[in-house]
Amino acid sequence: MKEQNLEELVQKEIKSTQKVIEQLTRLNVSSTDKKRIQKLSERFLQLVKEYEEKKEGTSD
């Protein structure tokens, strides 16, 4: 698979995952579920952060 295609797939996946996380955070749920959603959101944000940092580090 070409790198450019992979980058596009990653971008698409980030958008799709972000939508799901946003839907989840809008829900009025129990504190246990809130924690689950928060953990999921943190995992997602961490991955995106690492990805963006690496991208910045390889472009001028």
Added chain:
Amino acid sequence: MSQDKYFTGNRFPVYILAVSEGWEDAYIKDKRTDKVYYVRAPYFKKQRPIEENVLRSSMAYGLIVPEKQNFPSLEVALEYVKKKFQKKEDNLIPFEDAVGVILDYANEINHPLFYKAVENFEKKEKKLLTLLSELEEIRQEGVALLARLTEGT
């Protein structure tokens, strides 16, 4: 190195004579005139090896100059070439074409630098695939959670 490899791209045919260890430099020979030129990647802030820049689909142009030069920027280098030769186009070949030929040549002569370029590409590809799979996992977990939490609403 043998001189039996030449490039017949859309600018001009060249022999690849030598490639530097760091891939930043190469000496090529214009097949038409037998003139030897020095080719280098445009100046990059972090001075990455050429293959990484190629893999990032850089739109930069390679520069063919008659002597080793260090340029502070691509613009300065272009200006230098323009002034030096008066005819800008005749003395430039697309950067990716030049490096592509160097890579082909390195592969042909079994040069370890070719494998380094491939290895670097594979490493990056692997990282992107891992990231993709982790993102998919999070999305699927999220979708399952969403389905459970909105069930019956």
